Amino acid sequence: ETGVTQTPRHLVMGMTNKKSLKCEQHLGHNAMYWYKQSAKKPLELMFVYSLEERVENNSVPSRFSPECPNSSHLFLHLHTLQPEDSALYLCASSQDRPASYNEQFFGPGTRLTVL
Amino acid sequence: DAKTTQPPSMDCAEGRAANLPCNHSTISGNEYVYWYRQIHSQGPQYIIHGLKNNETNEMASLIITEDRKSSTLILPHATLRDTAVYYCIVRPASGTYKYIFGTGTRLKVLA
Secondary structure (H helix, E strand, C coil), rough: CCCCEEEECEEEEEEEEEEEEEEEECCCCCEEEEEEEECCCCCEEEEEEECCEEEEECCCCCCCECCCCCEEEEEEEEEEEHHHHCCCEEEEEEEECCCCCCCCEEEEEEEEEEE | CCCEEEEEEEECCCCCEEEEECCCCCCCCEEEEEEEEEECCCCCCEEEEECCEEEECCEEEEEEEECCCEEEEEEECHHHCCHHHHHEEEEEEECCCCCCCCCCCCEECCC
């Protein structure tokens, strides 16, 4: 257990559905991340929140909408997804400290299948 | 793009040391070398990091060459549970939130 939980662990949705992925960290960290991992591809950083403010948005389509209501929770809202969005979605957290390394702790991921 | 180069796959006999190399010839003076691993269908797990000196923890040792252009992660006594994809990442200590994961080395520990 890393202290980062994700729900659901598996999700199957149609292209017209709206669903949300949830991430919760119990580590007292102040930064949270969403990554996408497609089959046979490296992890891609999608969004970063630091102190509940979005600080990175790596050209992610608007059908993915993140939300960070507090430092412990992170959501990824999904709507009108495409089959190519099927992937493992990983959440991570870290303690953002100036001039210091910040090890990231990852959750187990949500395996998303878009039909 | 990832700033590191790793062999795509390696095998190691159970109980033997696994030595995973990484080239990072363009590393900057303020960049750390991090190692993570990802066991099948799980989230990546931090292993170790270093700047200049060799480092050791309960999981592994990290050997960084004097010119810092390459490093080696050593798992001293590999077990079957060490079978995973190992990622070598370089990043500065501050000023960015990005970890750029490459394709890593797929280590298979053989019984």
